[in-house]
Amino acid sequence: MTGPGVEIQVGDRVLVTGAAGFIGSSVTRELVARGAHVVALVEPGGDTTNLDGLEVEVVSGDLRDAPAVAKAADGCRLAFHVAALYRFWAPDPAAFYDINVTGTRHLLDAVRRAGCERLVYTSTVGTLGLHGASSTVPVDETSHAFVDHLFGGYKQSKYVAEHEVLRAAAEGLPVVLVQPTTPVGPRDRVPTPTGRTVLEFLNGRFPGYVDTTLNIVDVEDVAHGHLLAAERGAIGRSYILGGENLLLKEVLAMLASATGLPPPTRRFPSSVALLAAHVSDLVEGRLLRREPSIPLEGARMSTTHMSFSDERARTELGYTSLPASEALARAARWFVDEGMVRPERRSKLRWAD
Numbered sequence: 001m002t003g004p005g006v007e008i009q010v011g012d013r014v015l016v017t018g019a020a021g022f023i024g025s026s027v028t029r030e031l032v033a034r035g036a037h038v039v040a041l042v043e044p045g046g047d048t049t050n051l052d053g054l055e056v057e058v059v060s061g062d063l064r065d066a067p068a069v070a071k072a073a074d075g076c077r078l079a080f081h082v083a084a085l086y087r088f089w090a091p092d093p094a095a096f097y098d099i100n101v102t103g104t105r106h107l108l109d110a111v112r113r114a115g116c117e118r119l120v121y122t123s124t125v126g127t128l129g130l131h132g133a134s135s136t137v138p139v140d141e142t143s144h145a146f147v148d149h150l151f152g153g154y155k156q157s158k159y160v161a162e163h164e165v166l167r168a169a170a171e172g173l174p175v176v177l178v179q180p181t182t183p184v185g186p187r188d189r190v191p192t193p194t195g196r197t198v199l200e201f202l203n204g205r206f207p208g209y210v211d212t213t214l215n216i217v218d219v220e221d222v223a224h225g226h227l228l229a230a231e232r233g234a235i236g237r238s239y240i241l242g243g244e245n246l247l248l249k250e251v252l253a254m255l256a257s258a259t260g261l262p263p264p265t266r267r268f269p270s271s272v273a274l275l276a277a278h279v280s281d282l283v284e285g286r287l288l289r290r291e292p293s294i295p296l297e298g299a300r301m302s303t304t305h306m307s308f309s310d311e312r313a314r315t316e317l318g319y320t321s322l323p324a325s326e327a328l329a330r331a332a333r334w335f336v337d338e339g340m341v342r343p344e345r346r347s348k349l350r351w352a353d
Helices: 022-033 066-073 094-114 152-170 193-202 219-232 248-259 270-287 296-301 311-316 324-337
Strands: 013-017 037-042 057-060 078-081 118-122 175-180 182-184 213-218 238-241 244-247
Touching: 013 022, 013 066, 022 037, 022 078, 022 219, 037 066, 066 094, 078 094, 078 219, 094 118, 094 152, 118 219, 152 175, 175 219, 182 193, 182 219, 182 324, 193 248, 193 324, 213 219, 213 248, 213 324, 219 238, 219 311, 238 311, 244 248, 248 324
Parallel strands: 013 037, 013 078, 037 057, 078 118, 118 175, 175 238, 182 213
Antiparallel strands: 213 244
């Protein structure tokens, strides 16, 4: 399905859900730089530090509250639905569906009633199939998922939500989908599961690695890709927003090169990671009702090569990305500057020029 793009203009009223989050705040900054009037929908009581210093209209609202979402979208020309419950574990698994699926339905209804000219929906490459992928053979937007490989509540709920969005597109809603890979960079305050990999390395809590592949991309490139999707993307079409495919060993080597910290040298079989995760899930997750230190979903993902091609976005949108080494170095510096790295590890840092 195709349709004319839209040009983001100065003064455009634009809704961004999850505007204070990791990707959402970068999307918001891109829009503010373009002169848009951003309606920043944020979680009630959530941390809005990422919006400090930005001239935006902050609106507190829960995605599960349909009237609040509708009110935020009223009068908006464009919308970016970035908000999601993105983690590997939650004390109440139903929260993934309440926020990621029901919340998305509310947003779709709100955008339809508001008459928005374009909606960009932030999906994930986690909804794509990885069968046949390897460290050198990536998959693209056409790779369908095997349902039993949709590990965990996050992927499963995003898979369902994505189909709600595609249904809306088939019914005429002007929506474009983007699928970020593994973003890293500034303002990852929680941090996300992706950022935690960088932070755990910096804090010396990365004892070894497994044979897996990640596609590393700078969060600001992902944000710019969102705007490109709004202006140039085809309605009902999805676009992977990625960077470089790297073995986890290579990711850690890049972080070591940027920081002067030694990389882990021990390689663990995937079976060891899965066993440790099952124990962590049972003891910490189910018995103690706290987030497992070794998430089962993350361990299951480590058994696959998460290698992706973003050629469609580069060809159709004009999308580009920084080298992964630069993206990782930027992420590492931000975590250090924010005081999230232990003092004894900070004293060992030797930044590369």
